[in-house]
Amino acid sequence: MAPVLRALAARGFAQHIVLTGQHGGLRPHIPPALQADTAEIGFDPAHLSAGEIREHLRDRLRPAMLAASPAIVLVQGDTSSALAGALAAHDSRLPIGHVEAGLRSHHPTDPWPEEIHRIVIDRIATLLFAPSETALRNLRSERVRGQAIVTGNSGIDALLATTDAMGTVERDSGARRLILVTCHRRENRGDRLTGIAAALRRLVDELPVRVLLPLHANPHVAGPIRDLLGGSKHIELVPPLDYEATVRLLRQCWLVLTDSGGLQEEAPAFGTPVLVLRDATERTEPCPCLKLVGADPARIYREVRALVDQPHLYETMATPAFPFGDGAAGPRIAEAIARWLERA
Numbered sequence: 368m369a370p371v372l373r374a375l376a377a378r379g380f381a382q383h384i385v386l387t388g389q390h391g392g393l394r395p396h397i398p399p400a401l402q403a404d405t406a407e408i409g410f411d412p413a414h415l416s417a418g419e420i421r422e423h424l425r426d427r428l429r430p431a432m433l434a435a436s437p438a439i440v441l442v443q444g445d446t447s448s449a450l451a452g453a454l455a456a457h458d459s460r461l462p463i464g465h466v467e468a469g470l471r472s473h474h475p476t477d478p479w480p481e482e483i484h485r486i487v488i489d490r491i492a493t494l495l496f497a498p499s500e501t502a503l504r505n506l507r508s509e510r511v512r513g514q515a516i517v518t519g520n521s522g523i524d525a526l527l528a529t530t531d532a533m534g535t536v537e538r539d540s541g542a543r544r545l546i547l548v549t550c551h552r553r554e555n556r557g558d559r560l561t562g563i564a565a566a567l568r569r570l571v572d573e574l575p576v577r578v579l580l581p582l583h584a585n586p587h588v589a590g591p592i593r594d595l596l597g598g599s600k601h602i603e604l605v606p607p608l609d610y611e612a613t614v615r616l617l618r619q620c621w622l623v624l625t626d627s628g629g630l631q632e633e634a635p636a637f638g639t640p641v642l643v644l645r646d647a648t649e650r651t652e653p654c655p656c657l658k659l660v661g662a663d664p665a666r667i668y669r670e671v672r673a674l675v676d677q678p679h680l681y682e683t684m685a686t687p688a689f690p691f692g693d694g695a696a697g698p699r700i701a702e703a704i705a706r707w708l709e710r711a
């Protein structure tokens with residue numbers, strides 16, 4: 368969201384930013400000039416269900432909204448926080464703008480609860496900022512009442528700005544090809560995670576590859592991965608990386624295996640192939656770099672082996688693509704809000 372906040376500030380909009388704390392400390396990512404306008408709701412989500420998080424935040428956010436009485440409330444993505452913010456704004460009769468509107472896997476329970484969150488937010492939003500034409504078509508087919516436009520995703524703005532500042536980064540050229548792995552989704556816990564871990568162990572045992580796996584901040588996710596893969600040769604588990612280190616790795620690695628939505632958007636910008644460890648994805652835009660492979664260990668092994676054994680197959684996937692935005696989402700969103708206010 369930082370690119371959106373900067374673009375709004377550049378147009379002279381006053382902003383009141385509320386961090387819910389659902390995903391840990393995000394304050395460092397707020398532009399310094401806006402830190403004074405940023406408040407944090409201190410709460411510990413660790414022992415709450417998605418529904419309890421939503422209702423707790425909805426109750427906490429509503430008074431802040433009524434006090435600030437904004438022209439519009441912006442929410443980003445599909446988390447419980449995003450839905451809570453939209454519902455609190457709806458309760459307060461305030462207009463809602465949704466950043467990353469229209470993403471659909473078309474499976475109500477995969478991802479759960481994010482797919483339903485997105486659908487509900489888009490039903491009550493006034494302005495809907497879609498990352499792609501595919502997302503816009505999803506919104507039109509649902510006959511949303513708000514104004515939907517394609518802006519691109521602000522995550523690509525942040526990615527390109529970080530990449531520009533970073534300069535040249537060479538691909539890793541070690542004897543073992545580097546595979547970046549992240550795995551944190553609810554759907555991949557339990558037996559699926561056990562299967563993914565077995566696939567990773569077989570890959571490093573039988574192929575000239577090595578795995579780097581940044582653990583997720585959620586201990587319920589990191590713990591089982593440590594139990595399954597800790598101490599495995601050629602599999603390196605590291606604490607969560609900062610954003611710049613993650614972008615650098617996306618540029619260096621040979622392949623990404625992930626269930627993350629953001630990485631599905633970011634890796635293609637560098638032409639880094641991604642095998643998606645999910646059965647369904649909301650990133651359905653045509654993109655040569657992305658392939659859905661699920662969590663079956665034999666399928667994961669087969670897909671990675673094919674890329675090792677068939678260089679032409681790898682080269683076909685390793686084509687840079689920007690289906691989720693061109694790096695100008697922030698300014699487009701600010702422009703759309705300014706135009707809407709002029710007409711309001």
Ligand SMILES: CC(=O)N[C@@H]1[C@@H](OP(=O)(O)OP(=O)(O)OC[C@H]2O[C@@H](n3ccc(=O)[nH]c3=O)[C@H](O)[C@@H]2O)O[C@H](CO)[C@@H](O)[C@@H]1O
Binds near residue numbers: 467581606614626630
């Ligand atoms: C269903 C779904 O897919 N929903 C997505 C989900 O986000 P996600 O699945 O992409 O979540 P993660 O993968 O955890 O984070 C991603 C970001 O974090 C960076 N990163 C990662 C590992 C690390 O060690 N250090 C880092 O810096 C990485 O580069 C990237 O920018 O919720 C968002 C909010 O609602 C949604 O917008 C988004 O659609």
